[in-house]
Amino acid sequence: MNRGTTKAERTRNFIIERTAEIFNKKGYAGTSMSDLTEATGLTKGSIYGNFENKEEVALAVFEYNYQRVFKLVGDEVAKAGSFYDQLMVYGQVYKKVIGVIGNRGGCPILNTSVEADDTNVALQLSAAKAVFSWKKNLIRIIEGGIAAGEFKKDVNAEQMAVSIIALIEGGMMISKVTNDDANMNHVLLTVEALVKEIKLAA
Template sequence: MTKAEKTKAYIIEKTAPIFNKKGFAGTSLNDMTAATGLTKGSIYGNFANKDEVALAVFDYNLKKLTDIINSDLSQQKGARNKLLVYAEQYEKFLNPPFTEGGCPVLNTAVEADDTHAGLRTKATEAILSWKKTIVKIIEQGIKDKEFKSDTNAEQIAFTMIAMIEGSMMIAKLLDNKQYVTMVLQSMKKMIQSID
């Protein structure tokens, strides 16, 4: 890794929690310089503008999240157990080692849906990729006769995503992590009832 690549990676890592907590509009250049200890010139010597930093930070935060989930998925046998990974991991989501400030997909989707086309595209791609992963798990479960052939994989995938993201939103808004657990317990029951 070159010195410039190391500096970019450092800027992304140090500003990631700030963008995830404050959003694109709420994160200032002063926030970025305070977090990194670098000058404005140093930051903009490595990134064209704040948009470029924000897009790189979204990718960083999303990768951090998906790496944790994918690591657990790879250790499970059977589609049902793989689906349960989502409930089990997201119950831990508001605690380390997950990203500070909550779910980067939810945070970005809410802020950028009408205000930032680039971030909206990133959030959209993340949701569709997530759905695709869950659908593949369910389709494998159908193929392995774990689930019935008429199981609606897309419906289950979007329901799971909505339950996860909705529970995060409610828990953060009401400042009570128990709401995540409450909703995800219902999700576990739903997963166990798929036949």
């Protein structure tokens, strides 16, 4: 337990951690207050004493869920030496990510984006923020690789970044709806092929 946190912060974190999988699996609309009280063992009053409403819990949970995914990827990127190796992580590490998040309801960005589209502006904006952050990280790697002479100079960093994100998110959607991980493997091979295509010959 972190001694630097207050009791209120610890309670909030407890609620977030205990309800993270439920929200990711059932979605905002499908998650009831009874789901939250059952998962946490707390009363409705205790939960609302730490969060203004269910939407505030859902927003905090989404942040928690997607940060877990980003940390898994970020830890692998940090181990990679070259910019090429860093970018290749996105074609390779998601096999590990899927294993971690698969039983927890899948990709939180994908789940939240689909559910929040035109129905919940706050959740939609949170999902968009996560995508923008992901894109920014990819652009940084690609531009770093161009500057270091690892990638071709005419590479459109933003286009490449968006394409990688779209492939990964689309692959997870297809794999989930078909219940076939082979579809995701096909997509990840395509991501690797894209990265190899922009690499300058040694």
